[in-house]
Amino acid sequence: MQDLIASSLKYQNNTLSVLDQYLLPHQQTWHVCSDVATMRDLILSLKIRGAPLIGIGASLLIAHLAEQGATKDTLAASIDELEATRPTAVNLMHCMAKLRIALQQSDFVTAIVSSAVNLFNEDIALCESMANHGAALVRRGDNILTHCNTGALATAGIGTALGVIYKAQQQHGNIHVWVDETRPLLQGGRLTAFELERWQVPYTLICDNMAASLMAAGKVDKIFVGADRIAANGDFANKVGTYNLAVLAHFHNIEFYVVAPLTTLDVSTACGADIEIEQRSSAEVRGVSGSFGEALWAPSNAQVYNPAFDVTPAKLITGWVLDTGVYSQREIEAEKLKELS
Ligand code: MRU
8 A cells, every 4th residue: 555644643564553642742652553352442442433433443453464474354344344333423333334345345455445545535625625515614813612522533534623723823823712621531621732832833722611601701702523423303412512512602693514424424313312422431531641640639430420522413413524614504414414524
């Protein structure tokens, strides 16, 4: 397979490497990944994360295994195993479905490699299109709030919601970003802050529970977030805390946009209530861990509720920024998403 380079994933000289997103921003460690068990661990521990990137990383590994001579049966089992790692982000299922089709070809090795390379390149192009459509909604001087990490670290390209922000800064300048730290795993505080710093986009880091008072003070003009799955009626699942922001935005009359590529649409899911929400370990809420070590602040046996995602209903969304354009509530009600998929 040809060399492919993204911010947090690379295939170079027949070796797949993943940047450890759990250790960022203070440690930049790359892990070589050459088997399914390693990729499974990297995904489960969120060392590789972000809806588009999980699917692409898993696809590149399957393509690598195919080139290394894995049998059809082994590849089929590997696809099944990787698909089961995280249940909410539909991009992983989308990528694995493409590879299953490739596996049916007589020259399945060539077909799988070409599918994986296409998925990688397609994601770069999708990010660019979303960023252009989204940046047209932003005005010079806007204060934009975002949640979780949806940047280049989470995709093969410049990102989804954060890609829009980056593009808006390039096109209009004078943008300022409020970055939700995003408890429990702090993708905002660790990763979005890191990316905005690298891109030289002015930002201010806040704890998630500070967003309401900022909105009440008139300091938020627009909100852009990503998505892990968009249902046929426009409801979407994203990092837990997104729904809070949508409710707050509605109350304060602030524009709230979801940004996602067509690989995040799942029109076979009728509405948000049908999206499976990943539940994660209690340790993530009882304390925190990272490059600095571990801290436990709650009683070690405290009962914990830890859904990784929540669902935002379509009625709270101002617009769906997809790679094909920006869609309104009226268009979504007219089953526009079904038409696009
Ligand atoms: O659990 P994570 O860090 O993989 O969750 C990521 C998100 O919720 C993102 O907002 C979403 O995947 C879109 S990323 C381009």
